[in-house]
Amino acid sequence: MFKKILIANRGEIAVRIMRACRELGIKTVAVYSDADKNSQHTQFADEAIHIGDPSPKESYLNADKLIQAALRSEADAIHPGYGFLSESASFAGTVASAQLTFIGPSADSIRAMGDKAESKIAMKKAGVPTVPGYEGLDSGDDFKQAAKEIGYPVLIKASAGGGGKGMRVVEKEADLAEAIQGASREALNSFGDERLLIEKYLADAHHIEFQIFGDQHGHLVHLFERECSVQRRHQKIIEETPSPLLTPQLRKEMGEAAVKAASAVNYFNAGTVEFIFDPQLSTFYFLEMNTRLQVEHPVTELTTGLDLVQWQIRVAAGERFPYSQEQLAQRGHAIECRVYAEDPANRFLPSTGKLLQFIEPRGPGIRVDSGFTAGDEVTHFYDPLLAKLIVHAENRETAIQRMQAALRDFVAHGVITNIDFLQAVLSHSDFHNGDITTRWVETKFNWTPPSKPSFESLIAASLADFTIVNRKSEIANSTEPDPYSPWKTNASASPFGRG
Amino acid sequence: MKLTFDNTTIDITPTGKSYRATIGDKTVDVEIIRVENGKLDLLIDGERVSAYVSSDNAKRWVTVNSQTFVLTKSSGAKRSGGKHDHTGELTAPMPGQVRAVNVSEGDAVTKGQTLLVIEAMKMEIRIQSPMDGVVSSLSVKQGQTVEREQVLIEIEES
Numbered sequence: 219m220f221k222k223i224l225i226a227n228r229g230e231i232a233v234r235i236m237r238a239c240r241e242l243g244i245k246t247v248a249v250y251s252d253a254d255k256n257s258q259h260t261q262f263a264d265e266a267i268h269i270g271d272p273s274p275k276e277s278y279l280n281a282d283k284l285i286q287a288a289l290r291s292e293a294d295a296i297h298p299g300y301g302f303l304s305e306s307a308s309f310a311g312t313v314a315s316a317q318l319t320f321i322g323p324s325a326d327s328i329r330a331m332g333d334k335a336e337s338k339i340a341m342k343k344a345g346v347p348t349v350p351g352y353e354g355l356d357s358g359d360d361f362k363q364a365a366k367e368i369g370y371p372v373l374i375k376a377s378a379g380g381g382g383k384g385m386r387v388v389e390k391e392a393d394l395a396e397a398i399q400g401a402s403r404e405a406l407n408s409f410g411d412e413r414l415l416i417e418k419y420l421a422d423a424h425h426i427e428f429q430i431f432g433d434q435h436g437h438l439v440h441l442f443e444r445e446c447s448v449q450r451r452h453q454k455i456i457e458e459t460p461s462p463l464l465t466p467q468l469r470k471e472m473g474e475a476a477v478k479a480a481s482a483v484n485y486f487n488a489g490t491v492e493f494i495f496d497p498q499l500s501t502f503y504f505l506e507m508n509t510r511l512q513v514e515h516p517v518t519e520l521t522t523g524l525d526l527v528q529w530q531i532r533v534a535a536g537e538r539f540p541y542s543q544e545q546l547a548q549r550g551h552a553i554e555c556r557v558y559a560e561d562p563a564n565r566f567l568p569s570t571g572k573l574l575q576f577i578e579p580r581g582p583g584i585r586v587d588s589g590f591t592a593g594d595e596v597t598h599f600y601d602p603l604l605a606k607l608i609v610h611a612e613n614r615e616t617a618i619q620r621m622q623a624a625l626r627d628f629v630a631h632g633v634i635t636n637i638d639f640l641q642a643v644l645s646h647s648d649f650h651n652g653d654i655t656t657r658w659v660e661t662k663f664n665w666t667p668p669s670k671p672s673f674e675s676l677i678a679a680s681l682a683d684f685t686i687v688n689r690k691s692e693i694a695n696s697t698e699p700d701p702y703s704p705w706k707t708n709a710s711a712s713p714f715g716r717g
Numbered sequence: 718m719k720l721t722f723d724n725t726t727i728d729i730t731p732t733g734k735s736y737r738a739t740i741g742d743k744t745v746d747v748e749i750i751r752v753e754n755g756k757l758d759l760l761i762d763g764e765r766v767s768a769y770v771s772s773d774n775a776k777r778w779v780t781v782n783s784q785t786f787v788l789t790k791s792s793g794a795k796r797s798g799g800k801h802d803h804t805g806e807l808t809a810p811m812p813g814q815v816r817a818v819n820v821s822e823g824d825a826v827t828k829g830q831t832l833l834v835i836e837a838m839k840m841e842i843r844i845q846s847p848m849d850g851v852v853s854s855l856s857v858k859q860g861q862t863v864e865r866e867q868v869l870i871e872i873e874e875s
Contacts, residue, residue, distance in 0.1 A: 574771035631771040631778035671786040675779040678768030680727040
């Protein structure tokens with residue numbers, strides 16, 4: 219087993235991986251940019267190494283600096299988390315050639331699946347159903363021709379893409395040129411690769427993915443599905459398992475297709491096969507495979523009882539994964555809500571600032587994976603994910619109730635969050651009925667925050683200010699031995715922050 | 718004592734053990750049960766209410782009954798409201814970097830046309846023209862880093 223692991227990531231996922239390492243008795247090394255000097259992941263690790271400027275290119279995307287940090291700290295493995303270099307085949311290769319272990323699949327598997335065009339071709343060959351479309355087109359005219367053949371709306375995607383970046387839905391020919399230009403620019407900036415592919419855009423589809431897990435001895439299973447259809451800007455915000463749509467028969471078929479897809483590229487470690495699911499026809503198509511740990515992995519952990527990150531580490535060290543497909547089962551229902559620093563009333567634009575208060579909910583069946591605490595700065599350099607709130611309960615209905623109660627207890631001040639928005643989605647009848655498709659937020663959901671502050675909020679704000687004004691006399695009358703103790707008020711004169 | 722948040726005036730009068738609070742024609746009795754860091758436990762007309770309050774200069778973040786509001790306290794001085802009528806001054810919605818500048822000063826533009834593209838948190842934000850008009854001033858270059866609210870471009874209505 220490894221003695222020390224470097225986590226080449228930041229935020230909640232870095233903290234989550236460090237927790238797994240701690241439980242396994244493995245030392246952890248954090249890397250941090252200038253912007254993350256005081257971040258939670260930097261503080262949580264056994265040691266922390268500074269790797270440069272806040273810009274991802276100079277820090278979390280800089281393979282040389284990461285390898286140097288690993289060698290310097292004498293780590294024997296690197297966990298890439300998700301995002302950043304997690305799906306870079308060349309990084310996985312570089313890690314291996316530095317005599318370190320990359321905690322993930324082989325560089326070859328990443329390469330085979332990392333390119334959306336190449337992987338689609340490989341899946342067709344392996345007999346996994348794929349979305350009608352074209353790969354490897356060059357000129358704008360080719361795209362125009364292809365779009366005409368497939369029929370609008372079409373989806374333009376970065377070949378090297380992921381996470382909704384470099385992706386555009388095009389409804390009509392007049393918008394095609396600008397979409398191609400924008401998508402390739404975004405693709406070039408995010409992935410250093412501007413190739414695009416085009417396919418039929420399935421408007422009223424569900425996004426259902428299967429967790430795959432394999433060891434290095436040829437044993438490969440699926441850990442059931444995750445329904446991830448609640449999305450905005452092509453990015454998931456609520457995920458759950460089991461999917462309210464799948465019958466046992468469909469679950470079996472899709473699970474088998476997912477295992478087939480993964481074995482076509484000799485996959486090991488954790489991965490996710492994403493499918494588009496058409497609820498009318500009950501058909502599914504391979505969308506892509508994410509060759510890494512997924513943001514929403516906790517819902518699978520809660521329903522299968524497995525710690526995926528610990529198993530990632532164990533199979534990377536050569537251990538066998540001991541469970542057969544028949545031994546694995548789903549128990550109860552789990553839902554995850556991604557709490558983002560963003561403004562749902564203003565096109566979900568990220569919100570930056572200092573977290574003045576950050577109170578996470580607790581209780582039976584509630585898990586919070588977060589990378590922030592009060593006083594932390596949310597900057598514009600990185601993804602605005604503040605925390606993942608995950609609940610587990612007996613069934614879907616009780617899980618929804620538990621999530622609603624947990625969201626009510628979540629307090630975040632200093633940045634605008636999507637908490638109220640998530641709450642509104644959860645109480646919508648479409649969510650209860652499992653009728654949410656990937657475009658639901660954009661096309662069917664009209665949410666506006668309350669236009670007027672509530673009566674109680676005005677009273678509370680006034681009294682808070684009033685007590686600040688009158689605080690001097692309160693302190694004078696206080697019976698406490700040391701009313702000025704810095705331990706009491708965070709060294710601030712006012713209990714409510716900068717007045 | 719009178720306080721104003723978001724153009725609503727609240728009148729607070731201490732009445733010994735509790736306070737009398739008036740907003741418009743509604744008056745309630747408010748008792749403070751507990752004050753700790755950022756949290757107020759109140760009895761509003763006998764009903765228990767917990768409120769989280771944070772302040773950042775004139776801004777107040779308030780969470781009551783699981784709803785969060787961002788209030789702005791006015792100091793009494795009237796702010797000059799009202800937008801420009803015939804010019805559109807477009808500002809950066811968030812800090813980021815200018816990825817593309819599609820127009821030059823003097824160019825005629827149409828409503829909805831993408832003028833600039835800003836990248837922030839690895840997302841592209843298209844700055845679109847709010848009206849048909851002419852670019853009267855362009856204040857940024859490609860590659861430049863911009864702050865939130867920084868003026869990017871001005872459009873004059875044609």
